[in-house]
Amino acid sequence: MSETLSASTRPAARVEGSVPVAPVVRGLSVDEASAFTDLLVASRTASLTLAAAPTQVKNSALRGIAQALRDNVTEIVAANTLDLDAGRAAGLSAGLLDRLTLDEARIRSLADAVEDIEQLTDPVGQVVRGSSLPNGVKISQVRVPFGVVGVIYEARPNVTVDIAALALKSGNASVLRGGTAAENSNRVLVGLIQGALVAAGLPAESVQTIDPFGRAGATQLMQARGHVDVLIPRGSAGLIQAVVTESKVPVIETGAGVVHIFLDDSANASWASDIVHNAKVQRPSVCNAVETVLVHEAAAVRLLPGVLAKLAESGVTIHGDAAVREIYPAAVPATEEDWATEYMSLDLAVRVVTDLDDAIAHIRHYSTGHTEAIITNDIVNAERFLNEVDSAAVMVNASTRFTDGGEFGFGAEVGISTQKLHARGPMGLPELTSTKWIVRGTGQVRA
Amino acid sequence: MSETLSASTRPAARVEGSVPVAPVVRGLSVDEASAFTDLLVASRTASLTLAAAPTQVKNSALRGIAQALRDNVTEIVAANTLDLDAGRAAGLSAGLLDRLTLDEARIRSLADAVEDIEQLTDPVGQVVRGSSLPNGVKISQVRVPFGVVGVIYEARPNVTVDIAALALKSGNASVLRGGTAAENSNRVLVGLIQGALVAAGLPAESVQTIDPFGRAGATQLMQARGHVDVLIPRGSAGLIQAVVTESKVPVIETGAGVVHIFLDDSANASWASDIVHNAKVQRPSVCNAVETVLVHEAAAVRLLPGVLAKLAESGVTIHGDAAVREIYPAAVPATEEDWATEYMSLDLAVRVVTDLDDAIAHIRHYSTGHTEAIITNDIVNAERFLNEVDSAAVMVNASTRFTDGGEFGFGAEVGISTQKLHARGPMGLPELTSTKWIVRGTGQVRA
Numbered sequence: 001m002s003e004t005l006s007a008s009t010r011p012a013a014r015v016e017g018s019v020p021v022a023p024v025v026r027g028l029s030v031d032e033a034s035a036f037t038d039l040l041v042a043s044r045t046a047s048l049t050l051a052a053a054p055t056q057v058k059n060s061a062l063r064g065i066a067q068a069l070r071d072n073v074t075e076i077v078a079a080n081t082l083d084l085d086a087g088r089a090a091g092l093s094a095g096l097l098d099r100l101t102l103d104e105a106r107i108r109s110l111a112d113a114v115e116d117i118e119q120l121t122d123p124v125g126q127v128v129r130g131s132s133l134p135n136g137v138k139i140s141q142v143r144v145p146f147g148v149v150g151v152i153y154e155a156r157p158n159v160t161v162d163i164a165a166l167a168l169k170s171g172n173a174s175v176l177r178g179g180t181a182a183e184n185s186n187r188v189l190v191g192l193i194q195g196a197l198v199a200a201g202l203p204a205e206s207v208q209t210i211d212p213f214g215r216a217g218a219t220q221l222m223q224a225r226g227h228v229d230v231l232i233p234r235g236s237a238g239l240i241q242a243v244v245t246e247s248k249v250p251v252i253e254t255g256a257g258v259v260h261i262f263l264d265d266s267a268n269a270s271w272a273s274d275i276v277h278n279a280k281v282q283r284p285s286v287c288n289a290v291e292t293v294l295v296h297e298a299a300a301v302r303l304l305p306g307v308l309a310k311l312a313e314s315g316v317t318i319h320g321d322a323a324v325r326e327i328y329p330a331a332v333p334a335t336e337e338d339w340a341t342e343y344m345s346l347d348l349a350v351r352v353v354t355d356l357d358d359a360i361a362h363i364r365h366y367s368t369g370h371t372e373a374i375i376t377n378d379i380v381n382a383e384r385f386l387n388e389v390d391s392a393a394v395m396v397n398a399s400t401r402f403t404d405g406g407e408f409g410f411g412a413e414v415g416i417s418t419q420k421l422h423a424r425g426p427m428g429l430p431e432l433t434s435t436k437w438i439v440r441g442t443g444q445v446r447a
Numbered sequence: 448m449s450e451t452l453s454a455s456t457r458p459a460a461r462v463e464g465s466v467p468v469a470p471v472v473r474g475l476s477v478d479e480a481s482a483f484t485d486l487l488v489a490s491r492t493a494s495l496t497l498a499a500a501p502t503q504v505k506n507s508a509l510r511g512i513a514q515a516l517r518d519n520v521t522e523i524v525a526a527n528t529l530d531l532d533a534g535r536a537a538g539l540s541a542g543l544l545d546r547l548t549l550d551e552a553r554i555r556s557l558a559d560a561v562e563d564i565e566q567l568t569d570p571v572g573q574v575v576r577g578s579s580l581p582n583g584v585k586i587s588q589v590r591v592p593f594g595v596v597g598v599i600y601e602a603r604p605n606v607t608v609d610i611a612a613l614a615l616k617s618g619n620a621s622v623l624r625g626g627t628a629a630e631n632s633n634r635v636l637v638g639l640i641q642g643a644l645v646a647a648g649l650p651a652e653s654v655q656t657i658d659p660f661g662r663a664g665a666t667q668l669m670q671a672r673g674h675v676d677v678l679i680p681r682g683s684a685g686l687i688q689a690v691v692t693e694s695k696v697p698v699i700e701t702g703a704g705v706v707h708i709f710l711d712d713s714a715n716a717s718w719a720s721d722i723v724h725n726a727k728v729q730r731p732s733v734c735n736a737v738e739t740v741l742v743h744e745a746a747a748v749r750l751l752p753g754v755l756a757k758l759a760e761s762g763v764t765i766h767g768d769a770a771v772r773e774i775y776p777a778a779v780p781a782t783e784e785d786w787a788t789e790y791m792s793l794d795l796a797v798r799v800v801t802d803l804d805d806a807i808a809h810i811r812h813y814s815t816g817h818t819e820a821i822i823t824n825d826i827v828n829a830e831r832f833l834n835e836v837d838s839a840a841v842m843v844n845a846s847t848r849f850t851d852g853g854e855f856g857f858g859a860e861v862g863i864s865t866q867k868l869h870a871r872g873p874m875g876l877p878e879l880t881s882t883k884w885i886v887r888g889t890g891q892v893r894a
Binding site: 048051052131133137139141144146147225229230244245248250251252268270271274275277278279282373386387388390391392393394395396397398399401402403407408409419420421422424425426434435436437438439440441442443444445446 | 584
């Protein structure tokens with residue numbers, strides 16, 4: 001968990017209508033719990049309006065949000081500065097402080113992203129399948145919003161805007177827990193979003209933050225079965241694991257990627273080198289970056305020197321097994337832990353395997369089911385890899401960095417699901433919807 | 448929970464290789480836990496073979512299962528008699544004993560159902576969507592099995608066969624907890640199924656029962672995140688609620704239906720009468736049977752006498768509010784509890800509402816989100832009802848009994864999902880699958 005501010009530091013007085021009480025680390029006070037329930041009930045009520053809102057009304061609100069962001073850069077940066085100051089005082093790492101930062105360029109790019117979402121096709125009302133039954137009854141399965149979507153994330157105020165916009169476009173009310181570390185930024189952003197919603201004729205409660213309730217609010221959100229239809233955690237593996245195991249609300253698990261590339265005996269050397277380099281170096285801190293390269297023993301001498309030299313030029317540290325270190329002595333020894341590590345840094349584990357079966361067995365043991373790729377010119381091995389590796393995305397001769405909603409043409413992305421239920425892989429707007437069956441008869445009864 | 452045999456009565460000696468230990472009500476012994484894990488690992492291994500199995504091999508196994516059922520009626524009935532005797536001794540109700548019973552006719556009809564499943568389209572490998580990215584990379588989203596599907600149900604040995612066959616056709620290994628009350632029947636059925644699997648060249652462990660582990664096994668199954676990909680509870684509301692709240696494995700919630708029919712001002716009287724009668728009387732003990740009828744106050748005098756008289760002829764007890772009792776004095780007074788009750792019997796709650804808004808508000812408050820219908824001739828009200836009622840199936844002028852996989856043309860049904868994630872409404876074979884993204888490139892990297 002990257003969040004360093006404890007629940008006990010949160011300002012209890014922020015909860016409207018509550019009497020200031022002694023801060024508690026676990027659980028809400030009676031008044032807070034009541035205010036929390038009121039907030040969720042207001043989300044449900046707003047969701048009913050949103051579900052019926054025409055696309056043009058939702059689009060008008062999205063344009064208003066983009067405009068409000070551009071018009072209020074100064075106010076957003078001022079609030080963000082408060083969070084950054086508090087973060088520095090609390091000793092947040094440089095990486096976390098960077099993720100927490102909103103400057104004018106980032107705010108303008110957020111506004112652009114909201115306008116991109118406005119341009120996407122509205123999934124609500126799309127007919128998935130349908131038929132006419134033998135008795136003349138017509139049935140059709142149509143996309144409908146989930147209703148209320150909860151999202152728990154960490155100190156990334158840009159996610160507040162992205163998720164609010166995606167949820168709005170898909171007709172969902174959103175309840176956001178963006179983390180105490182970004183509380184001031186999120187409060188201002190949610191205020192601007194709510195202003196744009198009201199100006200478009202939609203309820204302000206379509207987008208709400210529960211940051212003032214601190215961590216106890218996040219815990220409460222996970223218990224809010226019936227109030228919240230789906231909960232999406234975004235962030236560190238620790239955060240996601242906590243939500244997945246504690247939540248009583250259905251969860252869509254996103255994220256963690258111990259991503260593999262297997263260099264088969266017949267791999268094209270320049271493809272191997274370019275793809276591994278791209279998958280590791282282009283953006284090492286993201287979930288679709290490669291963490292382990294497996295190489296066929298018959299190709300190790302041919303491929304590894306070129307592949308690893310190119311990585312070394314970009315400052316990558318190689319963690320190799322004994323066979324790798326024989327070919328590439330600069331590698332540091334890989335431990336058992338390396339095979340299971342999502343480095344998210346310029347580190348790469350490399351292992352020599354005996355064949356495709358050995359590679360698949362390694363992947364089955366260590367993969368988190370995000371993305372795996374094979375580089376090969378052998379059509380049988382390619383098909384076996386695609387069929388036998390059970391991950392959200394399986395690839396032949398392409399960079400693992402392509403597992404991404406933007407790259408897949410979804411325009412924007414809620415996250416990348418690594419579970420098998422409901423959504424798997426990059427989640428776009430359709431993945432933020434459920435379906436309902438519409439049945440139209442003329443008096444038919446069942447025989 | 449309808450199961451009356453406690454975990455402490457289960458025969459611990461059934462677990463192969465374990466030393467008989469003192470029975471425990473919660474938790475497995477160390478040996479049992481180890482045997483349980485071995486069983487789940489064997490399911491995973493079998494699932495890898497099943498995922499790659501051609502449709503013709505799976506179909507051959509299904510034909511073998513149907514044949515084995517027909518060839519072993521005597522053995523099945525003998526085992527079932529043991530369960531029935533134990534059930535009678537334990538004081539099971541007549542309804543439960545009926546559900547528990549397998550006679551020759553029921554076994555032959557089970558075999559027919561397996562052959563019906565053999566005829567269904569194999570969902571594995573179906574392409575859901577796909578495209579060619581601007582850089583030439585081809586992506587396609589294809590259906591794949593979940594892997595290992597766990598199912599927890601109660602004393603219905605027919606479900607053992609149905610679920611095993613559906614899971615097999617969709618390429619999933621199944622782990623079945625069919626309840627101690629049906630343990631002998633299930634053991635024989637699973638044995639026959641495994642024989643047919645092996646004869647078709649598939650692993651016996653494709654279908655396994657955990658009944659010998661008793662209730663502690665069910666509890667362990669709910670904790671088996673990573674071993675089990677999805678858990679489906681089928682049965683009473685209590686069973687489903689227990690699984691939904693306790694499971695760490697992703698759950699698909701099925702079942703409970705407090706189903707409503709709203710008779711609008713403009714309802715055709717004969718449609719109203721026929722549909723309500725069909726929805727209540729044709730099979731009162733199932734989840735798509737109607738439990739509450741709401742009637743527009745302007746139509747109550749016109750509609751209720753005919754609707755309720757027809758129900759009375761079939762022995763239905765009416766639980767009415769004051770306005771209903773004025774029109775139909777034979778009604779017993781409805782209490783607050785009646786509006787929230789899934790009777791599953793020849794009882795019906797009836798209430799007069801002021802208008803469509805009042806009806807929708809009542810439904811939002813009391814519905815379990817299964818099925819609701821409006822009987823109307825008003826096109827605006829019909830569309831409002833379809834849009835504003837948030838249930839798995841919403842209907843105009845048709846019997847709620849149509850919410851059924853067989854009626855919808857799915858051939859067979861895993862259950863009816865009342866949740867919004869993954870599947871909603873009747874679940875067929877496609878709902879027993881996940882998807883994976885197949886990405887094919889020729890050396891592309893991300894810019």
